[in-house]
Each structure stands twice: as C-alpha cells, then as structure tokens.
Amino acid sequence: MGPLSIGVDIGGTGTKFGIVDTVGNLLFSSEMSTRNHPDVEGFIDELYERLLPLIEQSGGVGRFKGIGLGAPNGNYYTGTVEYAPNLPWKGILPLAKLVEAKFGLPVVLTNDANAAALGEMMYGVAKGMKDFIMITLGTGVGSGIVANGTLIYGHDGFAGELGHTIIIPDGRIHAGTGKKGSLESYASATGVTLTTIELLEASDKPSLLRDIPKEKLDSKKVYEAAMAGDELAKEIFEYTGKILGMALANFVMFSSPEAIVLFGGLMKAGDLILKPTREHMEENLIQVFQNKVKILVSHLKESDAAILGASALVWEIK
C-alpha cells in the first residue's frame, strides 16, 4: 500500500476535501461549510472530525505523507492566508501551522487557483505542459501561472492575481477592492450580472431577462435566456467574451503559454462565451502569437482539480 495525501480546497462558502493516492485517484471526498465558522479554530476542528474516520479507514495517520491546502490569498512561502476578502477570517492567518498542529502531519498551503493549476498539470487537460495559465471564472476570477514546468509564486508568494488586472481604465468599481476596471468586475458570475443590469437599463430592447426581478438575475438565467434565443442575453456573453479575450491576449504576450485552461461556473455557457473570447484574444495578439495558443476547458469535476492539486503539493515535501 502506497502513501496517501489529503487535499483540501477552501472556498468562501464551502470547503471540499479528499484523500488522494500518488497517481491522482481521489479515494474519498466530501465537503463542509466554511461560512458557518466565524473562527478558524472551529473550522479546523470540524475538518479534523470529518477527516479522522477517513484517515483511520485508510490505514491510519502513518500512511499519510501530509496535507495540501488551497485557499484564496494563500501564501506558499509563509503558509499564511492574508487579507482574504471572501473568507470569514480576517488579517494574516497562520493556517498551515494551525492545521499542522491539529493533525500532526506536514502541511503545504497555496492559493486555490494555483492548486487547481497543479491539478490540471498533473491530472487534467494541461498534463505534460510546461507553460500554461489556469483561470477560474466563478464568483470571482482566480489564476495560476505555470512557466518552465513550475508554478510562478513571485517574490512574496502572491503571483497570479490576474482577476485584479485593470482591463478597462476607469471602468466598473470592484466592490471588494475598490479598484476600477478589473477583469473580475466583468468576466465573473458577478460581472455578468452587472453587465446584464447595465444592458437592460441602456436600451428598451425586448428580452426574456426583463421578466426577472433584478435581484434574481444571475449568469445561469442569462445562459438560459441565450439558449432560448434571446438576443440581449447573447450580447451579454459577447461583451464578456470581448473583455476576457482582450485580457487573455495580454496574458499571452506576458508569458507565452502553450494553452490557457478555463474553469468554473461561467464555462457552462460554452461557446456563447468561448467564441467571442477566442476571437478577441486573436484580434489583440501581435503576429508572433497568433493562432498558436489553445483555449481549453477543464474536464475535471468542479473542485476536483483543486483537491488534486492541493494534494499533489504534498509529494514535493522533502
């Protein structure tokens, strides 16, 4: 029986975790609430209680090499989570150390999107690639950048905040950061809702979306309307894809990846968003980059990429 590792993907709402073997089989997985734990100790206690029976079933703690954590604003170098706007715990939190003390196992922490990128590189569509960018388009926009076969952490461990790059100068204000015109303000589920409200208000064009109360509008409803042939709903994805495509062109001209892997809720819209994204990416690329870079959609089950990626960090522990 080979060694095992534990992968944990901590999100603002829920946390998913699983037990993984050395070849990436997810032997068990489950989830719990993040949001219900205003203090991190209670969160770690519940995680321990949930995992302990699974650990014992799998041969006990001795069989485990360690725990990999993926969390928003997670810092690989310091093992801390710093000023994460979407988590219930504020300030700078020594998460890796706390989990290590509770479980008695070595812990590695990284940002959730970095974990997902690692998962794609080891077990997903980016298998074998040495240069790619992973972008998660969910409530927010996360990213992980792989160059020369390794994750780019940067000088202080926070590289890869592509969702916060400015793409429309003096554009929409981001409610969390106060910055204007960031990618996340447009190319996320939240951004799509904002675009919907703006476009509905800007014209009298008939649309199925006008029948939905403003506070109930979301990217899923826009998708359903577009699939039913609604022109305004299609325009919303066109606009989102235009901005995303321009941003991707910029990322390509930065690190010249073999592929960009997209992941997350917005990808359910499929070609409605992918087609304009591809077109506008190509339109903004200079010649040496044109028609070279693949845009791929993750095939891993939602959240499995991050659990697998977080668990994969464990094998690197010396």
Next chain:
Amino acid sequence: MGPLSIGVDIGGTGTKFGIVDTVGNLLFSSEMSTRNHPDVEGFIDELYERLLPLIEQSGGVGRFKGIGLGAPNGNYYTGTVEYAPNLPWKGILPLAKLVEAKFGLPVVLTNDANAAALGEMMYGVAKGMKDFIMITLGTGVGSGIVANGTLIYGHDGFAGELGHTIIIPDGRIHAGTGKKGSLESYASATGVTLTTIELLEASDKPSLLRDIPKEKLDSKKVYEAAMAGDELAKEIFEYTGKILGMALANFVMFSSPEAIVLFGGLMKAGDLILKPTREHMEENLIQVFQNKVKILVSHLKESDAAILGASALVWEIK
C-alpha cells in the same frame, strides 16, 4: 587567462558589441550600423571584420567560449529572428546559425530586452534578485521577465512582449502592429511625441512646445520644456506615467516581482515620469501588493546591459 565571451546587441539603427570576461568586465566595445545592411550576410561580414582584430588581440578564437546575441524578436529556442518590424531583414531568419558559421564559435540568441534583463541580474541593479521585470522604454517598449531566477521564455520563446499588451482598449493605433491601445503606443519616445501633438491640439494652453515645428517634436524637447517649467510638458509626462503605472500594476499582479527595472531614453526624464508612474502603479494595486515593489532605474551605461547580458548567455552553453 580565463575564457572570454562576445556580447552583441542588435538594434534597429545600430549594433553594439563587446568582449566580456567571466566576471562581467567589458574589455572592449564598439558599434556599427545595422540599418546600412539591407541583407544580413553583409551585416555579419562587417561584424566579423570588426571583431576579428579584437579577438586576435585577446589571445585568438581559442580563448572564446562563444557569442551571445540580443536582437528584437530573437528566439532563444530556435536561434531565429522572426518578423522583427524594426530590423532591415524580414521574415524568419536563422541568425544564430549564420553567425556560428562565420565565426566558428557557438552562438546563443535571445531577445534584446531579455539580454538586458540578464545583464541587470548578473551585473546591475537586479543583482541577486530572483523575481523582477526589466522594461526598456526607448523608441519602443521591450521587456524581459525573470521568475524563480530564470528568464521566462514561454512555450515558444516569445514571452515578455509587454509593450504590446493592451492598456487603453480601442486606444491609439500602433503604426507597426495595427493593434489599438498598446502600452508601446503611449509609454515610448514615439508615444510621448504622439501625446505631445494630441495635447497641443486639444487646447490653447500656452506652451514652449508650440514654437517647435510638429515634425521636430520629440521626448527630449518635451523634457527640456518641462525642466524650464512648462506646464503642458509636465502634463505630458504625467499622462505617460499614469498609463505606464497602470501597466506596471498589471505586471506586478501577474508575476509579483521584487522590483521593476526601467531602462532607456525615457528614463532621462527622471522624476517627471517616475513620480506619476509610482503613484499610479500603487493606486491600481490590490492590498497584498501595495508598497512592496521597487521601481529601479538601471545604472548600467546605455546598451552595456544588453551586451553584458548577451555575453552572459555564453557561460550557460554546455
């Protein structure tokens, strides 16, 4: 007597070359025209004739480990120069192979800005840094990105074309690429001239620059006017710094560098451009990046960085 290498920095107008020892002493250096050579064979012949006496004075070809070339659109992986808009030679050119055949020495090629970044890392203000971005602000905007202590070449060797990233959507058209709103259209000597013409036409504000015929306006004259207290000239640098600062914020949120090293003609404007650049960079950064990233100005003599960096590539030859 230790081994020596040759560094060559090929620019659109001129080419500079030198002989360098293993600790980065530039033993000889000289320059020649690039532009006067419509065909590359003639260019290589002249380079050979110029270097041969220096090689013989230094102990003959046997003492040389190789030649490092820095050139616009130079590809490290293939040794080719591809579609370089500013060079007299068009298409895809096997430059490394041609120089190797002429000199009988191993040749390594990279992009000119990558060479400058290597030079800064080995001998300049980025000495000892593992994560930084080098940006040259001259006629155009070039860049080299170092992460985890190595240059980022990307999947196909063209990473680091930051001058072509879009910073003002639907902005100025770039005469060379046809793309709209790229950084190079604003934050280069050419961009400053365009901004000057735009701002002069947009108002009746008095300015020393109004006395200069339009075709004679350049960034040096704008600098002189600003130093003489001209308000419009100062506005031009403010505007340029605003756009550059926004772009730098995006680059920081991509790769989280320890520093950004600026280099090239525009840097002669000093604080006139550096102050607004710093301010607008900080303004656009999210909290985890604020007040951390140094903006440094290269201290190496103009072009020495690229010669030193190109020559440094030679020591990596196996």
